Amino acid sequence: xxxxxxxxxxxxSLGWLLRLPYAQLSERVYGGLAARGFPEIRAAHGAVFRxxxxxxxxxxxxxxxxxxxxxxxxxxxxxLTGAGYxxxxxxxxxxxxxxxxxxxxxxxxMEALLVQSREAEEEFGRRIGAxxxxxxxxxxxxxxxxxxxxxx
Amino acid sequence: xxxxxxxxxxxxSLGWLLRLPYAQLSERVYGGLAARGFPEIRAAHGAVFRxxxxxxxxxxxxxxxxxxxxxxxxxxxxxLTGAGYxxxxxxxxxxxxxxxxxxxxxxxxMEALLVQSREAEEEFGRRIGAxxxxxxxxxxxxxxxxxxxxxx
DNA sequence: CTAGTTTAGTCAGATGATCTGACGAAAGGA
DNA sequence: TCCTTTCGTCAGATCATCTGACTAAACTAG
Numbered sequence: 436x437x438x439x440x441x442x443x444x445x446x447x448s449l450g451w452l453l454r455l456p457y458a459q460l461s462e463r464v465y466g467g468l469a470a471r472g473f474p475e476i477r478a479a480h481g482a483v484f485r486x487x488x489x490x491x492x493x494x495x496x497x498x499x500x501x502x503x504x505x506x507x508x509x510x511x512x513x514x515l516t517g518a519g520y521x522x523x524x525x526x527x528x529x530x531x532x533x534x535x536x537x538x539x540x541x542x543x544x545m546e547a548l549l550v551q552s553r554e555a556e557e558e559f560g561r562r563i564g565a566x567x568x569x570x571x572x573x574x575x576x577x578x579x580x581x582x583x584x585x586x587x
Numbered sequence: 588x589x590x591x592x593x594x595x596x597x598x599x600s601l602g603w604l605l606r607l608p609y610a611q612l613s614e615r616v617y618g619g620l621a622a623r624g625f626p627e628i629r630a631a632h633g634a635v636f637r638x639x640x641x642x643x644x645x646x647x648x649x650x651x652x653x654x655x656x657x658x659x660x661x662x663x664x665x666x667l668t669g670a671g672y673x674x675x676x677x678x679x680x681x682x683x684x685x686x687x688x689x690x691x692x693x694x695x696x697m698e699a700l701l702v703q704s705r706e707a708e709e710e711f712g713r714r715i716g717a718x719x720x721x722x723x724x725x726x727x728x729x730x731x732x733x734x735x736x737x738x739x
Numbered sequence: 740c741t742a743g744t745t746t747a748g749t750c751a752g753a754t755g756a757t758c759t760g761a762c763g764a765a766a767g768g769a
Numbered sequence: 770t771c772c773t774t775t776c777g778t779c780a781g782a783t784c785a786t787c788t789g790a791c792t793a794a795a796c797t798a799g
Contacts, residue, residue, distance in 0.1 A: 447728070448704045449704070449708045450613060450633075450707075451731075453605050453609040453612065454609055455731050455734060456727070457606055457609055477756095479755075485603070494776075494777065503757075504759085505776080505777065506757085506779095507756070507757050510756070529776075530765050531764065531777065532775090532776055552600045552601070555602075556600075556601045562734065563726070563733055567729065572601060572604065574719055576604060578711065578714065578715050578723065579608065582711075629785095631784075631785060645747075645748095646747075647746080647747060655786075656786080656788085657747075657748065658786085658787075658788085659785070666784095678747095681794080682793080682794050683747040683748065683792095684748075685747085
């Protein structure tokens with residue numbers, strides 16, 4: 436009568452429990468973005484969109500904020516610039532630097548990202564109920580607060 | 588008196604809230620593994636360790652369970668085999684197939700993985716309190732339950 | 740039993756997402 | 770005016786995936 440189960444199946448690790456909803460969320464959000472007319476945007480580009488300021492940001496600032504190397508960030512920015520989502524102009528205050536800005540199309544991505552994210556969250560709410568989702572979010576916020584430095 | 592903040596900072600997306608603890612957990616777990624004498628093990632190898640059965644598994648089974656292609660899984664298995672964590676022998680029941688097994692060293696990784704994971708979870712518990720962490724885990728379990736198919 | 744189909748795994752090649760190291764040019768400080 | 774630090778780029782490596790094409794073995798209908 437006992438069914439054979441995978442050894443680790445009984446009690447999933449916290450890592451697994453975090454990763455599963457994260458992966459599904461990402462898939463929805465970025466998949467939805469493609470459907471909304473932004474097919475070049477991939478999850479890795481979130482590192483840019485999450486940190487870029489309306490007034491523009493420097494490459495080094497973005498890299499630092501995202502916790503990656505300048506070269507890694509440069510690779511992402513290059514792709515987004517080529518696809519028309521970003522534009523970079525020399526920084527008038529520093530001859531070595533460039534300021535990276537969202538184009539109008541890039542701003543549209545930001546908005547779509549917020550919409551998709553909210554919709555995905557609502558879908559989760561439909562699964563376990565809004566109250567539980569709110570409780571989950573609040574616990575995650577509390578945990579995030581304690582897990583500083585908020586290197587993302 | 589108002590401090591300039593990043594626009595999205597006020598209310599982080601659920602994705603961010605899930606990713607931050609996940610990333611820190613992974614870093615602890617796999618970083619700790621290197622310190623425990625398994626320096627070749629990277630986070631991607633979790634796809635193998637999470638799914639391999641004590642009686643051995645086929646490549647195709649592992650790929651299917653992990654939700655990736657056979658080729659992708661083959662790449663991971665190849666690395667682990669070369670480093671002495673896995674070994675594969677022809678499947679007596681099927682001339683096309685091979686059964687992939689953990690070596691003793693591979694089993695040691697499994698154990699270390701459980702230990703590190705538990706320790707990381709306890710550390711989280713120290714941050715927000717055991718009761719809240721338990722509540723968080725339970726909500727995540729509930730969510731995971733609803734987010735089937737449990738493709739991981 | 741043979742012919743056709745499906746399955747297990749490999750080979751080759753591509754892309755994406757990172758990293759490290761070395762560098763030139765500009766800025767800032769003493 | 771040096772010296773040092775910072776900004777960004779160039780070159781190259783590695784890892785983690787993917788798609789497509791293929792062989793050999795196994796299953797399935799006649």
